[in-house]
Amino acid sequence: xxxxxxxxxxxGFYSLGLASAGGRSVVIDPHFLLDPDFAGTFSGFxxxxxxxxxxxxxxxxxxxxxxxxxxxxxxxxxxLESCLAEYAGEIGTDVLLGAYTVKIEPPSDxxxxxxxxxxxxxxxxxxxxxxxxxxxxxxxxxxxxxxxFTLDEDEVDGLSLSLSDAYSRSDRILSVxxxxxxxNNALRARAIRAASRVLRAKDAKIIECAPLGFYSADAPFAxxxxxxxxxxxxxxxxxxx
Amino acid sequence: MIxxxxxxxxxxREECTPDFDEKTDVLVAxxxxxxTFAAISAAREGASVIAVERELxxxxxxxxxxxxxxxxxDEGGTYEECEREADELDKAFFGSRxxxxxxxxxxxxxxxxxxxxxxxxxxxxxLYIENDTVTGARIVTQDTTFxxxxxxxxxATSDGHAVRLLSIPLRFGRGTDGGRAPFTVWSDVIKDxxxxxxxxxxxxxxxxxxxxxxxxxxxxxxRKLLFLKDGAEYLSVASLPGVREGLSFLGEETLKYTxxxxxxxxxxxxxxxxxDLDKHGSDIALDEDEYQNFWCVSNLxxxxxxxxxxxxxxxxKGVRGILTAGRCLSVDSYALGAVRMNRDMMRMGECVGILxxxxxxxxxxxxxxxxxxxxxxxxxxxxxxxxxxxxxxxDAPSGKNVIGEPVERRAVSFDMTHEKIIEELATDSPGxxxxxxxxxxxSIIPKLVPLLASDxxxxxxxxxxxxxxxxxxxxxxxxxxxxxxxxxxIFTGCRRSNQFKSCAAICVLARFGTKEDMDLLSEIVFDKxxxxxxxxxxxxxSPLAYGKTDVRFCYFQHFTHALIAMCKIAxxxxxxxxxxxxxxxxxxxxxxSELVDFVTFGRADAPIGAATRAAVxxxxxxxR
Numbered sequence: 050x051x052x053x054x055x056x057x058x059x060x061g062f063y064s065l066g067l068a069s070a071g072g073r074s075v076v077i078d079p080h081f082l083l084d085p086d087f088a089g090t091f092s093g094f095x096x097x098x099x100x101x102x103x104x105x106x107x108x109x110x111x112x113x114x115x116x117x118x119x120x121x122x123x124x125x126x127x128x129l130e131s132c133l134a135e136y137a138g139e140i141g142t143d144v145l146l147g148a149y150t151v152k153i154e155p156p157s158d159x160x161x162x163x164x165x166x167x168x169x170x171x172x173x174x175x176x177x178x179x180x181x182x183x184x185x186x187x188x189x190x191x192x193x194x195x196x197x198f199t200l201d202e203d204e205v206d207g208l209s210l211s212l213s214d215a216y217s218r219s220d221r222i223l224s225v226x227x228x229x230x231x232x233n234n235a236l237r238a239r240a241i242r243a244a245s246r247v248l249r250a251k252d253a254k255i256i257e258c259a260p261l262g263f264y265s266a267d268a269p270f271a272x273x274x275x276x277x278x279x280x281x282x283x284x285x286x287x288x289x290x
Numbered sequence: 291m292i293x294x295x296x297x298x299x300x301x302x303r304e305e306c307t308p309d310f311d312e313k314t315d316v317l318v319a320x321x322x323x324x325x326t327f328a329a330i331s332a333a334r335e336g337a338s339v340i341a342v343e344r345e346l347x348x349x350x351x352x353x354x355x356x357x358x359x360x361x362x363x364d365e366g367g368t369y370e371e372c373e374r375e376a377d378e379l380d381k382a383f384f385g386s387r388x389x390x391x392x393x394x395x396x397x398x399x400x401x402x403x404x405x406x407x408x409x410x411x412x413x414x415x416x417l418y419i420e421n422d423t424v425t426g427a428r429i430v431t432q433d434t435t436f437x438x439x440x441x442x443x444x445x446a447t448s449d450g451h452a453v454r455l456l457s458i459p460l461r462f463g464r465g466t467d468g469g470r471a472p473f474t475v476w477s478d479v480i481k482d483x484x485x486x487x488x489x490x491x492x493x494x495x496x497x498x499x500x501x502x503x504x505x506x507x508x509x510x511x512x513r514k515l516l517f518l519k520d521g522a523e524y525l526s527v528a529s530l531p532g533v534r535e536g537l538s539f540l541g542e543e544t545l546k547y548t549x550x551x552x553x554x555x556x557x558x559x560x561x562x563x564x565x566d567l568d569k570h571g572s573d574i575a576l577d578e579d580e581y582q583n584f585w586c587v588s589n590l591x592x593x594x595x596x597x598x599x600x601x602x603x604x605x606x607k608g609v610r611g612i613l614t615a616g617r618c619l620s621v622d623s624y625a626l627g628a629v630r631m632n633r634d635m636m637r638m639g640e641c642v643g644i645l646x647x648x649x650x651x652x653x654x655x656x657x658x659x660x661x662x663x664x665x666x667x668x669x670x671x672x673x674x675x676x677x678x679x680x681x682x683x684x685d686a687p688s689g690k691n692v693i694g695e696p697v698e699r700r701a702v703s704f705d706m707t708h709e710k711i712i713e714e715l716a717t718d719s720p721g722x723x724x725x726x727x728x729x730x731x732x733s734i735i736p737k738l739v740p741l742l743a744s745d746x747x748x749x750x751x752x753x754x755x756x757x758x759x760x761x762x763x764x765x766x767x768x769x770x771x772x773x774x775x776x777x778x779x780i781f782t783g784c785r786r787s788n789q790f791k792s793c794a795a796i797c798v799l800a801r802f803g804t805k806e807d808m809d810l811l812s813e814i815v816f817d818k819x820x821x822x823x824x825x826x827x828x829x830x831x832s833p834l835a836y837g838k839t840d841v842r843f844c845y846f847q848h849f850t851h852a853l854i855a856m857c858k859i860a861x862x863x864x865x866x867x868x869x870x871x872x873x874x875x876x877x878x879x880x881x882x883s884e885l886v887d888f889v890t891f892g893r894a895d896a897p898i899g900a901a902t903r904a905a906v907x908x909x910x911x912x913x914r
Contacts, residue, residue, distance in 0.1 A: 079344075079411070079432055080529060081507055081529060081530060081531050082507075082511075082527065082529055083507075083508050083511070131508065131509075131511055131512030131515065132512075134508045134512070135512070138505075143501060143504075144501075144504045144505065144508060145500055145501065145504055146500075146503070146504040146507055146508075147344075147500065147503070147504070148500060149344075149413065149430050149431075149432055150432070151415075151430055151435065165413065165415050165430045166500040167449070167451070167497055167498050167499070167500050167503065168296060168298060168299040168498055168499060168500050169295055169296020169297050169298070169299065169300075169415070170295065170296065170297045170298070170415070171297070171298055171500070182432075184411070184432055184433070192525070194483075220480070232346075232410070233346040233347070233410075234346060234347050234348075234394055234395075234398060234410070237391065237394075238391070238394075238395050241383050241391055242383070245382065245383040245384075254384060254385045255383060255384050256384070256480075256485055257384075257389075257478070257485060257525065257526075258389075258391050259526065260347075260354065260390075260526065260528070260529045261346070261529060
């Protein structure tokens with residue numbers, strides 16, 4: 050059984066921050082995407098002013114610089130994620146994608162986490178377990194295009210709609226939020242239908258619907274990925290205290 | 291009753307007396323391209339169906355994998371109706387067709403309409419087996435586990451996650467070195483205001499090893515950024531990685547590529563697939579001889595073939611109560627490359643669902659279903675036969691061959707007269723004639739030998755290759771000449787280039803060559819000035835010179851073919867130890883890494899670096 054100081058279930062930026070901040074750690078996600086909230090939601094299309102996160106963390110700054118090297122100086126969430134993953138690998142963080150958590154046994158001295166993976170059941174031990182994974186989303190991002198239209202109504206079919214710029218200037222992100230979390234595909238279908246109704250009258254259209262929705266309490270827009278990452282870093286320090 | 295499950299990759303079996311939480315006629319594991327239609331058709335024919343899918347959406351590679359379009363695969367079946375409905379939805383919502391969303395919506399609706407109980411985010415984690423009959427499964431979700439009793443389980447998980455739990459022989463990869471098809475994570479970019487798919491091979495993976503597979507997926511995502519060009523922006527990656535090959539198992543029957551090439555028709559055909567032998571990897575030098583005969587020497591890699599899939603290929607040998615649907619079937623690695631196209635997987639799923647429903651209806655095992663009734667029912671929906679009637683055809687999906695010439699669809703027969711064969715050997719597209727000789731009785735040999743002295747180089751080389759495939763090495767000098775020329779030209783028979791003429795010559799020379807030929811080949815493998823020679827730089831202006839546009843790939847092909855050919859000759863000539871020492875000395879880790887850097891420089895597709903290393907490893911295996 051592999052043993053870790055920290056096991057984080059869910060692989061969002063907060064999780065990566067925790068995992069990157071020290072100790073031997075593992076990041077576990079049932080999806081085949083590292084940080085599905087970003088990789089799967091188009092949130093990377095929203096400009097994130099890196100300079101706002103003038104972090105005191107030398108580590109974080111070096112990771113951002115590394116990611117900007119990959120993209121010729123542009124901020125790009127997948128680039129940042131891959132650099133985070135690379136960094137995590139350098140300091141000994143393992144990544145386990147496609148892994149379902151079957152059970153977590155409370156420890157005598159260590160937690161035993163039973164996972165279902167492509168190798169069947171595997172067990173890992175961890176001194177600390179942080180569960181960040183959320184099953185049901187309430188918000189879906191759509192990439193939309195059209196003349197610079199505005200939203201006349203911000204609520205359609207019981208769903209809240211809001212617009213933000215995407216870094217490709219001709220496109221924008223239309224975020225569609227349901228009052229309660231619901232199953233991913235049902236939410237996406239509802240969001241597409243509602244958005245389509247609004248956009249049709251404005252000579253605008255949906256370019257793409259993000260494959261995955263996200264839970265708005267953890268909304269990528271709330272603090273930004275880097276802030277989330279830093280919160281993780283500092284949480285881990287607190288845990289260690 | 292036995293509970294079978296995997297722990298750390300090892301199969302464990304325990305006695306048990308389970309409580310079943312749910313009961314159903316048919317349990318479909320995996321609701322992807324095949325599983326969706328297996329569930330729909332089984333339910334439509336009256337069976338109760340529970341379906342479990344580990345992704346959040348149904349449709350598999352066609353939706354979550356974002357391969358939302360058809361390449362090969364034949365027409366016919368219920369999927370066509372779903373396509374029409376999905377296109378209408380997509381057009382209404384996006385103004386364009388072929389989005390994953392329309393398909394997810396239509397599939398979900400159809401599954402519901404026929405009463406299929408669907409669980410997403412759920413997977414089979416163990417099987418219940420009694421007297422060699424699968425009787426149920428334990429399902430894991432992101433919150434809980436539960437037991438389902440089923441009369442028939444359909445493993446449509448692509449990677450055989452249920453079949454792996456049976457005590458039957460399993461196989462992964464080709465017979466020579468265990469190599470397998472590369473995987474691809476589909477990604478979308480925005481360029482010039484338009485969304486575009488990006489589909490490049492991301493290297494090799496072992497999806498059954500979760501840590502290394504996770505690394506492979508993360509690396510694949512990151513690599514894509516390195517090849518974004520001309521202001522393209524990264525939009526998203528598919529949530530389901532596109533793995534092309536998984537485990538195969540010992541079935542009641544096995545689909546073999548040699549049976550496809552010899553047009554062998556099984557007694558009971560589950561369905562007819564249609565594709566090229568879509569190998570994907572470039573490591574043809576490591577393939578089996580017969581596959582090389584077709585793919586490389588005849589350069590018929592993209593000839594469209596009609597593939598009758600035997601019914602027994604979806605029945606694990608000696609185990610009742612279980613069928614497979616999708617690319618996990620009893621098949622060899624090469625035939626699998628032709629039986630995994632979206633459209634065929636949908637038709638196959640529909641056929642397997644019907645078979646399962648008939649078994650439930652008559653209370654018999656799937657092996658004992660009346661084939662006449664199965665034929666009649668599948669004919670009603672049109673899912674079994676497909677539309678292709680010929681065994682082989684030139685049928686380029688793009689309508690063009692490798693140098694951009696239009697290709698008109700035409701049936702191909704290997705049953706050719708000697709005169710016709712000789713006529714075609716002298717053309718730029720001699721592949722069918724070469725392989726016709728391979729399948730012939732050899733009576734043409736006396737007519738081909740004199741052609742080796744022809745001034746027409748095309749005819750002489752065609753004759754030498756054809757003779758070689760019939761076991762006659764009298765064209766060896768012509769082959770040596772072709773190798774010396776390092777011809778990076780290709781045959782035009784196919785829509786895409788696969789192998790150069792000199793590589794085809796090396797392939798055949800490997801079977802007849804002598805120690806002296808090892809010097810000729812060692813130049814390619816060991817001489818440091820080789821990569822700078824004219825054939826690898828863009829000087830050849832012939833339209834057939836593929837090498838002029840991709841010189842590194844050209845060298846990679848020559849290197850791997852020459853290395854493996856040398857090993858085959860050395861083994862035959864009893865000089866294995868000498869060559870092994872030289873390989874260890876001149877292709878050690880550092881030198882191989884330098885070679886990998888050379889062949890992969892600036893390339894978006896990852897596998898040829900791994901294939902270069904694999905060739906060096908395989909060469910040592912041959913010599914030992």
